[in-house]
Amino acid sequence: MTKHTDEYYMELALKLALKAKGKTSPNPLVGALVVKAGKIVGRGFHAKAGLAHAEIVALDEAANKAKGATLYVTLEPCAHTGRTGPCVDRIIASGIKEVVIGMIDPNPLNNGKGTLILKQNNIKVRAGFLEDKLKKINESFIKYITTRLPFITVKVGQSLDGRIATRTGDSKWITSDKSRGFAHKMREDYDAIMVGVNTVLRDNPRLNTWFSQKKLIKIIVDSTLSTPENSNIFADNAQVIIVTLPSRPGQETENRKNLAAKAKILEVKERAGQINLRDALKKLAQLQISNIIVEGGGTLIGSLFDERLVDKIMFFISPKIIGGKDAVSSVMGLGVKNVGQAIKLYDIKVKRFDDEFLIQARVN
Secondary structure (H helix, E strand, O other): OOOOOHHHHHHHHHHHHHHHOOOOOOOOOOEEEEEEOOEEEEEEEOOOOOOOOHHHHHHHHHHHHHOOOEEEEEEOOOOOOOOOOOHHHHHHHHOOOEEEEEEOOOOOOOOOHHHHHHHHOOOEEEEOOOHHHHHHHOHHHHHHHHHOOOEEEEEEEEEOOOEEEOOOOOOOOOOOHHHHHHHHHHHOOOOEEEEEHHHHHHHOOOOOOOOOOOOOEEEEEOOOOOOOOOOHHHOOOOOEEEEEOOOOOOOOOHHHHHHHOOOEEEEOOEEOOEEOHHHHHHHHHHOOOOEEEEOOOHHHHHHHHHOOOOOEEEEEEEOOOOOOOOOEEOOOOOOOOOHHHOOOEEEEEEEEEOOEEEEEEEEO
16 A cells, blocks of 8 residues: 655645635635545535535545544634634544644634644644645635735736837737736636726726636726716626725715615725725725735726735736837836835746736735
8 A cells, every 4th residue: 555645645635625716715725635544535625605614525525434534634624613613623523533734724713723622632733734835825815814905916918118008098909819818717716806997997898707607896996986887897797896985075976876876885095185095905805805806007006016015916018019108007106216115026937928928926
């Protein structure tokens, strides 16, 4: 009989977790295996918030074979009651003798409590396997649960000289169908897609996904509520949230009333006459939006960078020169005073689409 390592089983559990990619928010991706005498007798992954956790699914499959077995789980089992009951109770009742954990749960409600309870019930616990990989697949959850802010990815399709539209506002199309198709595929991993109102006015996008039935929440940052009520964003039945400033007495316009019938109007704090983006993201997180892909325009993206609210970037670069001081840049805002203050990127990956490139990176 081949004796496999803990890392081998954890890798299998990780692959199980990824089967629900883009479907579990605001919960994490979790996979689990029950192993007895070198044989996998139970498999499970968390499919969706509100459904059974990975450990429970794996234990259900293992049934009475779980007694005396080892449970491999990518994330520390929960010890609190949320939408479902504590997983540790079921693990203890199953007769599992050992639990191997990929990473400790960053959720302050759990964070080591599950491990402690298992040990108190004479179950051997070992933790810390494939942690870097597991943190990466759950980067959105970790940011959301520890900061109560959503994970922000900025996606841009730009010319080589950093333009997303010409001086006349024309932007169709800077990047190729292949690049745009890949970008649409990436949208499926997010809860919501965010744009500024200028993007709505200029491009009138649908903000949908080409390859999936998943309907992302559409978020429009619009301080003056100038979003046209016949915009394409309302063409399907996806939820729309318009982030705006509070109305003052006597400023209840007809357009505001009409938009309120089609979208959730989310009023946030003001900062220097503009929307306070940190407050906006905090309130979006309270709606259990754990990750957002931001797709324009340059003013919104620049402001997010100015406020240090961006976690990840995806820049599609087309070998075209648009030029012109009045052309629209991909990152505007205030910017830094000197090069030494420039935002640094790390964990950089480059992917090629014929003559175009995608640069993906984490923001430091």
